[in-house]
Amino acid sequence: MNLTRRTFVAGSAAVLAGTLTACTAERTADYYRGANGGDGALIGVSMPTKNLERWSRDGENLKSLLEDLGYVVELQFADNKVEQQNSQIQTMINKSPAVIVVGSIDGSALGPVLETASGLGIKVIAYDRLIRDTKAVDYYVTFDNYNVGALQGRYIVDALDLDHTAGPFNFEPFAGSPDDNNARFFFAGAWDVLTPYISSGKLVCPSGKLPASVDDWQSIGIQAWSNTTAQAEMENRLNSFYSATTRVDVVLCPNDAIALGVGQALDSAGYGGSDWPVLTGQDADQANVANIVNGKQSMTVFKDTRALGERCVTMVDQIAQGRDVEVNDTASYDNGALVVPSYLLDPVTVDAGNVRQILVDSEYYTAEEVGL
Numbered sequence: 001m002n003l004t005r006r007t008f009v010a011g012s013a014a015v016l017a018g019t020l021t022a023c024t025a026e027r028t029a030d031y032y033r034g035a036n037g038g039d040g041a042l043i044g045v046s047m048p049t050k051n052l053e054r055w056s057r058d059g060e061n062l063k064s065l066l067e068d069l070g071y072v073v074e075l076q077f078a079d080n081k082v083e084q085q086n087s088q089i090q091t092m093i094n095k096s097p098a099v100i101v102v103g104s105i106d107g108s109a110l111g112p113v114l115e116t117a118s119g120l121g122i123k124v125i126a127y128d129r130l131i132r133d134t135k136a137v138d139y140y141v142t143f144d145n146y147n148v149g150a151l152q153g154r155y156i157v158d159a160l161d162l163d164h165t166a167g168p169f170n171f172e173p174f175a176g177s178p179d180d181n182n183a184r185f186f187f188a189g190a191w192d193v194l195t196p197y198i199s200s201g202k203l204v205c206p207s208g209k210l211p212a213s214v215d216d217w218q219s220i221g222i223q224a225w226s227n228t229t230a231q232a233e234m235e236n237r238l239n240s241f242y243s244a245t246t247r248v249d250v251v252l253c254p255n256d257a258i259a260l261g262v263g264q265a266l267d268s269a270g271y272g273g274s275d276w277p278v279l280t281g282q283d284a285d286q287a288n289v290a291n292i293v294n295g296k297q298s299m300t301v302f303k304d305t306r307a308l309g310e311r312c313v314t315m316v317d318q319i320a321q322g323r324d325v326e327v328n329d330t331a332s333y334d335n336g337a338l339v340v341p342s343y344l345l346d347p348v349t350v351d352a353g354n355v356r357q358i359l360v361d362s363e364y365y366t367a368e369e370v371g372l
Contacts, residue, residue, distance in 0.1 A: 041320055043071045044092035044100040049080045054283045061309040080224055082109045089113045098320045103127040106179040123319045130181040133336040140333055140342040141312045143303045145182045149189025151349045152280040155299050156250055159278045167202035169249040176254040178221040186254045187217040206241040222258050230261030238269045250278040256288035256300055263296055284350055289370040292352055299351040311343055
């Protein structure tokens with residue numbers, strides 16, 4: 001344990017001791033609920049960063065929905081800094097919230113602070129990223145993350161007509177941030193779909209950046225889902241393994257931030273029009289949806305975070321009101337300390353053919369925002 005972590009844990013213990021001295025940990029259900037359901041009860045919401053569109057949108061949406069139910073909300077963004085997220089959560093704990101909702105930066109770095117929360121009877125919901133290696137997480141709300149990757153893989157199969165063409169097609173894979181538990185699920189879903197075509201030689205990887213197995217996914221992971229890191233990596237692959245006569249045909253990108261960086265590298269390398277590769281994504285970020293409309297990205301996997309937020313708020317309200325919390329998966333998400341009861345929502349493939357139907361008609365974006 002490094003000095004920073006030792007100092008943090010010691011500080012947490014001191015705060016906990018002071019809290020237990022000042023007031024009893026036996027809080028009543030009425031305290032959590034307030035007089036009229038959500039009225040007066042505090043809910044903490046800890047999001048990883050404002051620098052990715054989807055987290056900024058998610059945090060503000062949760063705050064709005066909870067306030068509509070009468071809850072008081074403390075929303076914090078941690079600038080993708082683990083120690084900052086720990087500190088922000090500890091500050092929330094000191095204010096005695098009923099529930100803390102956490103979109104983690106590093107799913108394995110929150111155990112000590114969340115165990116402080118658990119010791120005080122504060123419930124914890126992991127939001128879209130699993131919190132690992134601790135029993136101090138009560139519920140998980142997310143999308144079917146394996147299916148996200150499977151949708152990306154099936155799109156590639158269909159776009160290249162891999163079941164009916166001989167290939168080979170030049171294929172470059174990317175994976176998500178190595179510290180994000182979801183990234184493995186995304187890659188596994190795509191890997192399971194694409195492996196038969198890799199094994200048969202229809203998909204080949206000139207850069208050699210093809211993991212030996214799904215367990216090696218972190219070898220191609222992009223830390224913090226950084227578009228600039230993805231751009232630099234793709235530029236390196238293009239400069240080292242491709243030329244005017246050897247072109248990349250398909251790039252597996254697990255999310256839109258990575259796809260944005262890869263797309264910028266392709267632009268710089270002179271790709272465009274008929275030689276633009278099949279390029280996948282996830283999150284339906286506005287810039288990427290505009291790229292889909294303009295032919296610079298093939299697809300994205302839309303996870304309607306409005307629905308995710310609504311489900312999370314329902315779970316918060318069920319906890320605060322002392323009701324049973326509805327889940328639909330009690331087997332898939334073993335965090336290393338327990339299997340976390342989860343609620344999974346279904347993702348949807350979006351491409352140029354259904355952008356208007358899925359994203360505009362549902363009022364997620366206006367037509368003007370995505371260039372329609």
